[in-house]
Amino acid sequence: MSESGASGQDDRRAKLEQLRAIGVDPWPARFAGRQPIAAILPRVEEQPSPVVRVAGRIAARRDMGAALCFFDLVDQDGRVQVMVRKDVGEQGHAIAKKLIQLGDIVGFEGTFARSKSGEPTVFATRVEFLAKSLREPPEKRHGVTDIELRYRWRHLDLMSHPEVRANFVLRSRVIQGLRELLTAKGFLEVETPMLHPIAGGAAARPFTTHHNTLDMDLYLRIAPELYLKRLLVGGFEQVFEIGRVFRNEGISPRHNPEFTMMELYWAYVDYRAVMDLTEELFVTLAQRHLKDGTTTLGERTIDLRGPYRRATYHDLVGEHAKVDPHDEAAMRRRAAELGLKEVAKAPGFKVLEALFEECVEPTLVQPTFVTHYPTAISPLSKPVPGKPDLVERFEFFMNGWELANAFSELNDPIDQLARFEAQVATKDPEAPSEVDYDYVRALENAMPPAGGLGIGIDRLCMVLSGSLSIRDTILFPLRRPQEGAPGAAPDAAAPAS
RNA sequence: GAGCCCGUAGCUCAGUCGGUAGAGCACGUGACUUUUAAUCAUGGGGUCGCGGGUUCGAGUCCCGCCGGGCUCACCA
Numbered sequence: 001m002s003e004s005g006a007s008g009q010d011d012r013r014a015k016l017e018q019l020r021a022i023g024v025d026p027w028p029a030r031f032a033g034r035q036p037i038a039a040i041l042p043r044v045e046e047q048p049s050p051v052v053r054v055a056g057r058i059a060a061r062r063d064m065g066a067a068l069c070f071f072d073l074v075d076q077d078g079r080v081q082v083m084v085r086k087d088v089g090e091q092g093h094a095i096a097k098k099l100i101q102l103g104d105i106v107g108f109e110g111t112f113a114r115s116k117s118g119e120p121t122v123f124a125t126r127v128e129f130l131a132k133s134l135r136e137p138p139e140k141r142h143g144v145t146d147i148e149l150r151y152r153w154r155h156l157d158l159m160s161h162p163e164v165r166a167n168f169v170l171r172s173r174v175i176q177g178l179r180e181l182l183t184a185k186g187f188l189e190v191e192t193p194m195l196h197p198i199a200g201g202a203a204a205r206p207f208t209t210h211h212n213t214l215d216m217d218l219y220l221r222i223a224p225e226l227y228l229k230r231l232l233v234g235g236f237e238q239v240f241e242i243g244r245v246f247r248n249e250g251i252s253p254r255h256n257p258e259f260t261m262m263e264l265y266w267a268y269v270d271y272r273a274v275m276d277l278t279e280e281l282f283v284t285l286a287q288r289h290l291k292d293g294t295t296t297l298g299e300r301t302i303d304l305r306g307p308y309r310r311a312t313y314h315d316l317v318g319e320h321a322k323v324d325p326h327d328e329a330a331m332r333r334r335a336a337e338l339g340l341k342e343v344a345k346a347p348g349f350k351v352l353e354a355l356f357e358e359c360v361e362p363t364l365v366q367p368t369f370v371t372h373y374p375t376a377i378s379p380l381s382k383p384v385p386g387k388p389d390l391v392e393r394f395e396f397f398m399n400g401w402e403l404a405n406a407f408s409e410l411n412d413p414i415d416q417l418a419r420f421e422a423q424v425a426t427k428d429p430e431a432p433s434e435v436d437y438d439y440v441r442a443l444e445n446a447m448p449p450a451g452g453l454g455i456g457i458d459r460l461c462m463v464l465s466g467s468l469s470i471r472d473t474i475l476f477p478l479r480r481p482q483e484g485a486p487g488a489a490p491d492a493a494a495p496a497s
Numbered sequence: 498g499a500g501c502c503c504g505u506a507g508c509u510c511a512g513u514c515g516g517u518a519g520a521g522c523a524c525g526u527g528a529c530u531u532u533u534a535a536u537c538a539u540g541g542g543g544u545c546g547c548g549g550g551u552u553c554g555a556g557u558c559c560c561g562c563c564g565g566g567c568u569c570a571c572c573a
Contacts, residue, residue, distance in 0.1 A: 011524085060533075068530040081533065102523070116531045139508035139522050141534060146508085148565045156508090203573050249572050250498090342570095353573080377573050395573085405573075430572085480564070 012134045015099050019129060022091060024099075026132040031055045031107040037078030040112055044120040054080060054122055055107035055130055057159070058100055060140060069096055073108065073122075076165075082108050082122045083115065092127035103137035105130040151477055164472075170289060171461045171473055175242060177285055178262055178457075185277075187238040187264055192227035194220060194244070200439065201225030201380070203430045204247040207257075220246035225380065225452065226439045228265050229409060233447045240264035242457065253469040254401060256477050260457040267448040270382075270408040271392045274451035275369055278396055278404055279306055281455075282367065289464045296466050297399050300365055304463075308367040308396075316370060317352060321359040331355060349376035364397035373407075379419040381407035382449075403460060406453040413443035 019026045033053045040052045056075035063069050071082045084096040100106055109126040138144040143160025150157040150164075158165050179189065197216070199206035201223030209218050224241050231239050242262045249255065266274065286293050286304035293305035314325040323334040328348040335343050335351050343354045352374060364370070373393040375383055381391035393407035410416050420435040461473040471477040 060535095062532045062535050063529085064532060064535080065529040068532085070532050070535085072533070083531075085530075115533090117533080119531085119533065121531090121533095136507045136523060141522065142509050144508070146504095146565090148504090149508085152565095160508095205572090247572075250570080252572085253567080255572065373573080379573090393573095402573090 037075045037080045049111040049113040052112045053109045058104050084124045103133035167465050187240045190239050192224045196221050198436045200436050207246050207248045230442045233442045237267040262455045265452045267450045269451045274406045274453045310369040312372045316360045321355040349374045362400045367398045369394045382410045404455045409450045409452050411447040
């Protein structure tokens with residue numbers, strides 16, 4: 001018996017030794033001239049039959065007597081049947097009949113034509129062992145379906161589910177598409193620090209870390225915002241960054257502690273131009289990646305064809321909470337009716353915010369721009385002229401999820417300093433603990449008026465792929481380590497039997 | 498952090514009223530020269546998540562813990 005996690009008599013290490021005994025390298029370095037399966041499939045009717053070289057994972061085998069054997073071979077984008085007879089040579093035949101197991105990576109050369117039953121088939125003339133699998137692959141019909149195993153050992157999930165691979169191909173193309181669209185509009189892609197001395201640009205608890213040589217505590221960034229806006233001061237007029245941000249908060253179907261954000265800053269325009277750009281980006285991506293411009297999330301169908309609804313924050317609270325959003329006493333009564341006890345003693349803007357989250361957000365199923373947020377919850381936004389309590393800001397919602405956040409950027413250094421100081425004074429654990437004077441100093445050198453935008457890439461991919469869990473758009477979502485689990489212990493070092 | 502639900506072979510899953518463990522796939526051996534969820538015969542494989550309790554007897558009932566899922570909280 002093996003201690004490698006294999007069961008019963010599935011001792012792959014014994015097959016490995018047999019391969020070595022007949023002089024076959026179980027892990028050779030290359031398979032020259034390999035053709036993708038998807039590329040050969042259209043050639044099945046060619047006369048004379050083409051000679052092909054294909055390689056991939058053994059997904060099924062069907063033995064027919066002592067001489068004949070069929071394999072199903074799977075590579076990244078295709079699947080094809082391979083037939084092995086005695087004409088592969090004595091050693092090739094011995095390898096195929098006795099030493100190839102499900103999950104092994106094998107290369108075949110042969111002529112490509114239809115079998116007697118019409119199945120496109122590589123009639124093998126050469127067998128090359130390419131990589132021995134020392135563990136059994138997932139069950140061939142269902143694959144790994146246990147959710148815990150799927151995320152913990154994503155390679156098994158990807159191996160057995162082409163549709164999961166397709167989801168991540170989609171993600172890559174969405175990000176690439178965003179890059180191309182923004183670059184075509186004159187935006188410059190930049191990279192700013194992930195290690196921040198002060199965690200700013202959003203309200204969230206940061207991860208902390210430490211630099212030894214400088215003996216300095218640092219934070220993993222919660223947003224790139226304050227660095228990107230320094231670039232506007234420096235003279236760049238259109239910049240964007242696509243990258244990871246880190247927030248030390250709970251895990252849920254819509255939250256992962258590290259996630260990917262796209263932020264852009266655009267000089268000389270305000271939040272209205274940014275809203276038009278956001279709509280254009282979403283409509284374009286929906287056109288490219290959704291069959292009819294709509295997506296299905298659970299029971300809901302969401303139409304991304306645009307144009308999207310635009311409504312003000314206060315109007316929506318009035319509409320859905322059925323209360324005058326300018327009457328604080330009425331809102332407190334309404335919040336109490338709804339059982340929102342935690343805001344009883346909170347300031348007025350918190351009551352309004354609670355009503356928005358409770359009554360409005362769940363109704364924002366179809367794409368909606370929510371505009372004109374309270375200044376009190378928008379410390380980096382420029383106020384609406386003549387209305388100091390409101391800012392030129394929007395958030396973009398669908399399916400009740402926040403997908404984007406944007407505003408006319410506050411570039412008044414005096415106002416910005418006052419707002420930072422007010423934030424620090426709240427002692428809120430999610431607010432910065434100290435004022436970012438360096439950023440204020442940058443604003444003192446004059447930042448042009450500008451609009452900024454942040455899009456949550458993971459949630460965008462959820463929408464475009466119809467996923468209800470953010471973990472289906474993140475290859476390796478954060479997990480608690482599992483003690484004693486296969487892979488957690490160095491059991492690969494266990495001796496062969 | 499709270500509530501509800503889940504954890505049985507490598508994988509996918511059964512397991513009745515509490516009576517000492519089952520199937521399919523995978524794996525070993527054998528048969529079969531056109532199969533394709535191949536088929537047929539046969540064999541091996543289990544710390545029933547972990548620990549405690551109740552009981553003559555626990556996969557099953559109770560308690561605690563670990564891990565996971567969902568909901569809530571948190572999350573501009």
